[in-house]
Amino acid sequence: MGNSNLTIGKTNLDTFASTLIELATLDREVLVVTSDSRGSGRVTPFADKFPEQIVEIGIAEQNLVGVSAGLASAGKKVFVVSPACFLTARALEQIKNDVAYSDHPVKVIGISAGVSYGSLGTTHHSLHDFAVLQAINNIDIVAPADNFETSEVIRAAIHHPRPIYIRFGKKVMPNLHATDVHFEIGKAIQLTQEREKYDVALIAIGETVTPAHLAGQILEQKGITSCVLSLHSLRPFDEEAVRQAAERSKVVITVEEHSVNGGLGSRVASFLMQARIFRPLHIVGIPDEHTITGSQTEIFNHYGISADGISKTAFDLLEKGK
Amino acid sequence: MTTTSTHPLDKQKILGLRRKSILYRKTLLEMIYRANAGHTGGSLSCVDILNVLYNHVMNITPQNFNVSDRDHYIHSKGHSVEALYAVLADKGFFSYDLLDTVEKYKSDFIGHPTRSVFGIEQNTGALGHGLSVAVGMALAAKRDGRSDRVFTIMGDGELTEGSIWEASTSAAHYRLDNLIAIVDRNTLQISGPTEKVMSMEPLEGKFSAFGFAVRHVNGNNIEELTALFEKLPFEIGKPNLVLAHTTKGNGISFMENQIQWHHRVPTEEEYAAALSELEEAEKKLEEPNGQL
Numbered sequence: 001m002g003n004s005n006l007t008i009g010k011t012n013l014d015t016f017a018s019t020l021i022e023l024a025t026l027d028r029e030v031l032v033v034t035s036d037s038r039g040s041g042r043v044t045p046f047a048d049k050f051p052e053q054i055v056e057i058g059i060a061e062q063n064l065v066g067v068s069a070g071l072a073s074a075g076k077k078v079f080v081v082s083p084a085c086f087l088t089a090r091a092l093e094q095i096k097n098d099v100a101y102s103d104h105p106v107k108v109i110g111i112s113a114g115v116s117y118g119s120l121g122t123t124h125h126s127l128h129d130f131a132v133l134q135a136i137n138n139i140d141i142v143a144p145a146d147n148f149e150t151s152e153v154i155r156a157a158i159h160h161p162r163p164i165y166i167r168f169g170k171k172v173m174p175n176l177h178a179t180d181v182h183f184e185i186g187k188a189i190q191l192t193q194e195r196e197k198y199d200v201a202l203i204a205i206g207e208t209v210t211p212a213h214l215a216g217q218i219l220e221q222k223g224i225t226s227c228v229l230s231l232h233s234l235r236p237f238d239e240e241a242v243r244q245a246a247e248r249s250k251v252v253i254t255v256e257e258h259s260v261n262g263g264l265g266s267r268v269a270s271f272l273m274q275a276r277i278f279r280p281l282h283i284v285g286i287p288d289e290h291t292i293t294g295s296q297t298e299i300f301n302h303y304g305i306s307a308d309g310i311s312k313t314a315f316d317l318l319e320k321g322k
Numbered sequence: 323m324t325t326t327s328t329h330p331l332d333k334q335k336i337l338g339l340r341r342k343s344i345l346y347r348k349t350l351l352e353m354i355y356r357a358n359a360g361h362t363g364g365s366l367s368c369v370d371i372l373n374v375l376y377n378h379v380m381n382i383t384p385q386n387f388n389v390s391d392r393d394h395y396i397h398s399k400g401h402s403v404e405a406l407y408a409v410l411a412d413k414g415f416f417s418y419d420l421l422d423t424v425e426k427y428k429s430d431f432i433g434h435p436t437r438s439v440f441g442i443e444q445n446t447g448a449l450g451h452g453l454s455v456a457v458g459m460a461l462a463a464k465r466d467g468r469s470d471r472v473f474t475i476m477g478d479g480e481l482t483e484g485s486i487w488e489a490s491t492s493a494a495h496y497r498l499d500n501l502i503a504i505v506d507r508n509t510l511q512i513s514g515p516t517e518k519v520m521s522m523e524p525l526e527g528k529f530s531a532f533g534f535a536v537r538h539v540n541g542n543n544i545e546e547l548t549a550l551f552e553k554l555p556f557e558i559g560k561p562n563l564v565l566a567h568t569t570k571g572n573g574i575s576f577m578e579n580q581i582q583w584h585h586r587v588p589t590e591e592e593y594a595a596a597l598s599e600l601e602e603a604e605k606k607l608e609e610p611n612g613q614l
Contacts, residue, residue: 052465057488058492058495060485062454062484062485063454063485063488063489063491063492066453066454066457066489067455067457067489068458069444069458070444070454070455070457070458070459071462073443073458073459074458075462093448094454094485097451098444098451098454102437102444102445
């Protein structure tokens with residue numbers, strides 16, 4: 001890992017849970033709906049404090065999302081909380097029809113996303129959620145990078161007029177942002193100093209923004225400039241931020257805790273090609289194979305979703321371009 | 323769990339509802355004939371239930387549709403949308419002219435219910451969704467201390483969807499006696515008799531075991547339907563389940579219990595024959611002691 005002076009926060013999951021308590025204190029219409037997931041979702045304190053504002057559905061994800069749509073249609077501000085792997089696969093038709101198509105502004109919260117469950121294996125991984133939800137219209141998609149982004153997106157979600165999917169993991173996260181940074185759904189946040197030209201654009205989403213940021217620091221020590229973007233919103237997609245980062249850089253690298261097919265990398269590549277911004281591009285993510293066994297960190301390291309892996313990818317891509 | 327006895331409802335009221343049932347059949351058949359598409363058999367089997375719900379049971383009108391404190395309806399068997407369009411047009415939710423656009427390019431009136439059509443509360447079409455959404459709506463009403471009731475009609479073929487049983491579990495768990503789930507038990511689905519495709523009987527035993535208060539009714543009999551729904555909730559603290567025994571294609575002799583009429587469109591001759599049967603039925607209604 002690169003040298004870093006980042007302070008350590010808590011998990012995005014805990015940030016989500018404490019932010020919800022804050023919001024529910026102010027608004028009795030806030031409802032949490034769970035699938036025997038109150039412990040996994042850290043919402044047991046919420047349930048104890050607001051027993052009238054939690055709905056338990058049991059392990060039945062299809063019903064979980066259908067009921068959430070019904071509650072939202074009756075004016076409730078519904079956060080449906082369940083592991084991302086089950087929520088976006090088992091209940092995909094309910095997300096598609098009862099939430100997105102029906103335009104019910106449910107806040108779909110995918111916990112322990114990506115490979116957070118590590119060695120529990122593929123049944124518990126969500127490496128497909130960006131892909132499937134990007135192919136369904138009328139649902140925004142956000143993966144916050146750190147505690148600040150998590151707290152901000154949950155606050156914004158309360159009044160968000162459209163369905164929204166928010167996913168995060170359960171490991172302790174460093175604080176990437178100063179607290180005076182502006183957060184807005186659909187607007188990327190640049191972590192590096194703004195310049196006219198960069199060697200490399202590092203565009204990352206969710207909890208892979210940290211290794212991208214650390215990779216940027218390694219590169220900087222070697223005299224390589226980078227534009228590190230936290231592109232927390234896959235939809236709405238911040239075309240202007242991506243356009244500018246790519247136009248000002250020699251190469252583009254995307255980083256995500258998701259399949260290399262159909263996620264951030266595919267979205268960025270598709271946008272840049274159609275905008276006629278041609279740059280060498282590499283998608284860092286989980287390749288199209290049976291995912292290796294290991295902890296989340298081991299899986300990240302194995303597939304180069306690490307400061308060292310990303311910086312090496314940058315060196316290689318820049319070298320190829322010479 | 324017995325069939326309800328007939329209720330001494332005002333004879334004029336019953337006669338009025340029977341006239342509506344004939345009107346709705348004419349409207350939906352014209353719709354399907356003109357659109358050259360639709361689910362004829364299933365619309366004809368559930369149209370009497372919709373008639374009684376909208377004209378006698380539920381307080382849903384164009385005037386109160388935009389407030390939450392009223393009854394609610396979800397058409398879980400979304401493919402039979404033509405029956406719903408026929409009832410909503412008569413209730414004044416939209417003009418009859420708009421029915422000329424059913425399934426036409428750029429029309430809001432697609433082949434399944436959507437909220438783009440005024441009067442329709444939930445988008446449906448994929449089976450096994452309506453009951454869960456109804457549970458959410460009924461639960462919200464309970465939590466808010468409102469007396470709203472939530473009605474939904476499901477197809478009997480739809481009952482093989484696992485999500486129906488997930489939803490049933492939660493309806494009983496939350497003691498949703500303001501939820502009324504109605505099964506259009508016409509015993510036919512697209513590829514054959516429901517019990518041959520996948521046997522689901524005993525439905526009464528299954529739904530009872532899941533915690534519903536179950537009642538049987540002839541779902542094409544106006545008097546039985548009106549009498550039954552006056553007894554809501556059937557049992558305090560239990561969700562209500564109506565096994566509405568119907569005939570697929572009901573009201574048109576050559577469509578009744580014929581599997582091909584699941585989504586067959588009448589030819590010009592068949593359409594004319596169907597209309598003349600309905601006109602005959604209308605005449606009979608006006609006779610002394612007239613019956614549908």
